[in-house]
Amino acid sequence: MAGDAFDFSPGAQIPVAGGAGQTAATQALASAAYRDGPVDELLKANSDWATSEVKPPRISLFEPNLGEAFARAVQNRMLGSGRKPLIQSFGLEPQVIVEHCLAASRIRKERDARLTLIMLLFGLLFLPGVLLWLGAFQLRRTLAGSQDRRAGALGAALFGILGLAIVALFVKLPFTGFWYLYLRAMLVAPVIGGLWAQQICERTAKDLRERWTGLLDGGGIGAKIPEAVPSTPGESAAEQLRQNLERIAAEQRSNVVFYAGPKGILGMGTRWGSWQLAEELVPLDPGKDINPFRSWDIVRAIHDQLKLLERTPINTGGLTAPDIEHWVVSPIGEGAGSVSRPAGTDSATYQIRGSQLQEICDKQHFGSGDRHYLGVQFVLWDGQLVITLLINVTVLHKTLRIEVTGHALGPTHAVFNGRPKNRTRTFRKALKFWETWERTLRVVEPREVVRLSVRAPLTWYPPLLEYWGGKLVLPEPFGLRHAWADKPWRHRFMADDALRAATPVLRVVHQAALRVLADNGVDTEKFGNRANTLSGAIQDPTPRQADVYNA
Structure with missing residues (x-):
């Protein structure tokens, strides 16, 4: 497994949010694990590269909110056994996001344990009354959620009538003795349990919202995952969790990416620009042959020169230090449902290095197979902008082609930047009726307490909860x-x-390539002219869909 290459000595700690993980993009996505609100909000963030969906609930009382669905889905996808390979998340620390999902789930499990106890005390002993109240809430929820305004108003009216009927039944019951007392308690006990549950839900909701706000403010409490630190050598579950977290970090460092047709390179974005320098290799001296060289020689020279990008002849501005990497691009279909690592990838680091990387660079220029690209990547705007420029060097017959392509991935969707909003209610003053005053209500409204209380006993078996309540x-x-x-x-x-x-x-790519060509006896006049033309044309670039070929 991926984790076998890492040290899991006793006492090692899982890192919390901090350091490299403290970026705006990382924190915005991590905050989704602590959020409330409808899960359908996430559908607004669907992009051209990927589309998520929500499976509707069979019973609306069991449906998850946004934070519950997000945390559960991310945990299953990134930590589940037998999962598919992940796409790299440039500009993010995916391990930090998963840790926050685990921390949010742990907070909710502690709340659900208390709610389960309340359901056992007030639910089993007074089951008929609980079912009566739950039926009323479910009826109101179903009808109030209808698109038809009349149906929504009917749901509220029926709920009010049912409440009056319960009160009337409570005042005058047709029984005496034990059943008289039991029926009274049956109607009152769920209300008492609901008030107790309200306090528990309110306290947990405030804790989750503080973490949500803290992350968006650039700080917040670090994700604590005690279940991922084995206390004894025999805790296989904790050890497995730690290895899975390390596997995520290893996949993030992989130098294998996937090209999905018009969707571009997954994780880097679509190709918005392409500049190609292609000329014939002609010896400078007609009486001599060109010194033999390889594509790798040009790529290595470009690589060394790109390391100096942040330097500038004048003391002003300049580029930030880029991440320069040798990428292996593997083609997949536009509608592919999964990816697989190429043969030969190191199972511990998910990387292709050494002689295999050079062989791809030198030989795989035409036909099927993976391709080599030298990448220059800038992560800007606190992780919200990822700029990637890929350089590919190919030789076909006597034509040398040096291609530079631009890829850009923008900020995370604005949905993840939303902050918690307090529920308020506006009242008119009795005497000065033209003036109003506003009161802040509880964070958790009664119908949310009912939903959480009903879900709580089933959170210990998530598959059943997802069957009845739907999922992301x-x-x-x-x-x-x-x-x-x-x-x-x-x-x-x-x-x-x-x-x-x-x-x-x-310009750096062209300068380095021309130097290698000149050192190996190639006439660089045509290459130089073509490079000057491209250097002038690129001064006024406009983004376009370079991955879409219009027939």
């Missing part, structure tokens, strides 16, 4: 970053950064 279905192939990313072109400064980064990278 994550898009495949899944990656946390591209699944809910927006395009950068709607943000002026982000778009400017993406367009400006292409010019210096292109």
